[in-house]
Amino acid sequence: MTLGLSIIEQLTRARGDLRMGVPVMLAGDGALLVVAVEALSAQRLADLRGFGPLEVALTARRAQTLKVAAYDGDLVRLAVPEDAGMDWLRALADPADDLRYPMKGPFVSLRDGAADLHRAALLLAKSAPLLPAILAVRVPDVALAGITRLSVSAILPELGRASPLHAVSAARLPMAVAGMGRVHVLRPEDGGPEHYAIEVGRPDRSAPVLARLHSACFTGDVLGSLKCDCGPQLQAALAKMGAEGAGILLYLNQEGRGIGLANKMRAYSLQDQGFDTVEANHRLGFEDDERDFRLGADILRGLGFGAVRLLTNNPAKIAMMQAMGVEVVERVPLRVGQTAQNAAYLATKVAKSGHLE
Known part of the structure; x- marks a missing residue:
């Protein structure tokens, strides 16, 4: 058999x-x-x-x-x-x-x-x-x-298709900057990495929710890297949700703009040679950004959210949410974390990747 x-x-x-x-x-x-x-x-x-x-x-x-x-x-x-x-x-x-x-x-x-x-x-x-x-x-x-x-x-x-996600588990979690929340773990059918939804407070499903699509960044979120603004963005988004009393942060395991941590370190090595973040990705054989933001829309809809106030400086996230049926009623800027070490990186995101200042 x-x-x-x-x-x-x-x-x-x-x-x-x-x-x-x-x-x-x-x-x-x-x-x-x-x-x-x-x-x-x-x-x-x-x-x-x-x-x-x-x-x-x-x-x-x-x-x-x-x-x-x-x-x-x-x-x-x-x-x-x-x-x-x-x-x-x-x-x-x-x-x-x-x-x-x-x-x-x-x-x-x-x-x-x-x-x-x-x-x-x-x-x-x-x-x-x-x-x-x-x-x-x-x-x-x-x-x-x-x-x-x-x-x-x-x-x-x-x-070319985003793998369907299924809820695995969820539990309450008190957080230092956001207060009480609930963490949802979602697993894709294709055996890829799990993604997480952090629900702050008790968001009203009938109203636009303050939301953030945050791509995993081991160096920034965990190690406090000064080469990017990811860690400060994560903390600032959670703090704003805590201050407003509700929100949802999606932590998507798409490290290094979707190329993985090993390739991200290769890109960092190329940046040390004088290439900017986009040039480094291209030399490795990748596009500017290999992430799939459809994941975010799928998770939001699955949790019952149809409209968001999106914490982002990236128009591509807004466009994908709208295309996938999640209404973005407001873009909430997230300008934090600039350092002497990442100023050129942030400028490149504006000049070459279309990010908003």
Whole structure:
């Protein structure tokens, strides 16, 4: 007797495989064995060479840094030289040494055929979250023992959809700056990180609630980092809700604008080299902001809130709330936490990311 896995379960397994350096098969118009360059081992590289010529897929953002034309629009496919080793591959994926070794070419771009399988592989790596750099090899679409096989036509809609959230538990909690509240833990169906809703006081569901969508920031919220304004924003939002007697703060586990803590530290390292926060994300292969604010709208609606007074300086959050059916009746500015160390970062958010001053 066998148990069939749903597409969400298959995706969750595939993310885990990629994080461990285990190949995943993507099938559609042909089939690819793919592995995340970040997790690749020398032995795995040697094993994959046995299947045929190797290819690397990178996002157009990373290709721009490498000065490679992205013929597929949002990505580039490159042939892997027969003598290329781990150092060559990791230099393509990770920009840590770009300034020290700026010349990595010449590259041979692959332009024949569709890039749908490579595109799906990069999206899967981002969702892991890993550097969006994939080593791939074309294979027959036949079952391989121990290898997770995914149909691209089945996974692409799921990769672009916010996973449904389910309430797990809730309890009362007295808080230093907000007073008595209630913490709700919500778990996504796709096995991703849990998110939290902190209800301050007893908000009236029939009136617009003071609300904040706060993305997790380990360095700012926990360590008191001076490189960002996240910690002060968290405390100020809770304090304002406490002063008004009611509110709801959503703590969304989308660290580093959705790229994960490891990649955020990579971005910080690039900032130490002189790049701003947006440039650092692009050099890593990511967009300016990879977060999914649909999560916030889903949580608010699930808790019975249809209208909010949103504590934010980010118009993208307002637009997403409105698009998802949560009325934003007022934007409440949240201007706190500027330091000498983060002044340039905050200026970049205004100049390049559209944040309001």
